[in-house]
Amino acid sequence: MADVNFKNTLPSHLRETDRSLPDTLESDGNALPYDLIELLFFAYRDFTGDPDEVLAKYEFGRAHHRVLHFVERNPGIMVTDLLGILRITKQSLGRVLKQLVDAGIIEQREGNHDRRQRLLYTTERGHALAVDLTRLQHKRLERALIGLPDGSEETVRRFLLQMIDPEARADILKLVRSSFNLEDR
Amino acid sequence: MADVNFKNTLPSHLRETDRSLPDTLESDGNALPYDLIELLFFAYRDFTGDPDEVLAKYEFGRAHHRVLHFVERNPGIMVTDLLGILRITKQSLGRVLKQLVDAGIIEQREGNHDRRQRLLYTTERGHALAVDLTRLQHKRLERALIGLPDGSEETVRRFLLQMIDPEARADILKLVRSSFNLEDR
DNA sequence: GAATTAAGTCAATATGGCTGACGTAAATTT
């Protein structure tokens, strides 16, 4: 057995009585929203945790997931463009990409107009895996929206968009091609 | 210069005219919410990007940030409990914790009642750094909530909470000690 | 007194980033 901790998330000092530690950093009106920060941390962890389990069976990691996702979503994407989305180096991508190609998850085809390009496509198997992973994340998102007031999905979308650096928003909006109207106003 | 890609996030096939690729995976009513998945990916990346820049000056990484954050937030926390929150091994924590202690960011004090414990506290410097980092993330969250309808902050909070594995929610709720009412109903 | 717990340590391994330096073929510019 490994040296991992299987206990509660909850530290012992919070287990029994409430010793009422400060919820916010400052006692003046300038409260820091620890809770939002932490909820986002835990939410993202579980969000990526679902795919991780499936990927482990293929001996793939999160890096493979990201590549697979954006290739599935942008069939025929150029290597250069994928690098731009992922913001990693050619060398880093090269390693995982090779593994995905070797495993028959992604295939590369020479560009029609520009024969230097190795355009990326998911194979049938790759597509199936991508769908599986997306469906897992979809389910979690659906569940997270249950019981929230009307319009919450739109609110969450706008919130997430506005979390993104303003300079990058326009590009990302085109990339995600949301069917919702998220234009700036 | 490194081999990084400084170009647009936007792949060339989306740069000019809209070739209207499918927004969803399935043409039936079972659409997969690619956009939410991707917005969350990019939002989280930028969310962690702010602190990363500051931490780099100290030669710290994200692992140090997580430790600092939860120690700042739970002064006097036991090592075992911190392991439970972070879900990493003792060995992994040991390394970053040692660096933080050596750098005078975190200090360890023997437990009063149980002298085996090395309770963790931020030093004055550690506190200052933690506040800096939290403030950065706070600003991004504030900005992300601008212009959203009334009650959106609450909506986002509930959304994030429901993204978390149901079994873990109760513990995490106590841990984050939100001043908002997020009890299950 | 025995068993358990808290914390730490040694040693090895894997993943996924990074840097710098090149190479080749194809397209574009001059």
Add this chain to the structure above:
DNA sequence: AAATTTACGTCAGCCATATTGACTTAATTC
């Protein structure tokens, strides 16, 4: 037509952060 730029790939090595397994010490609990 030659020069330059672009797209892609590769070799070699480094670093951060995680992992596993085994073991120790001290203190507490049963």
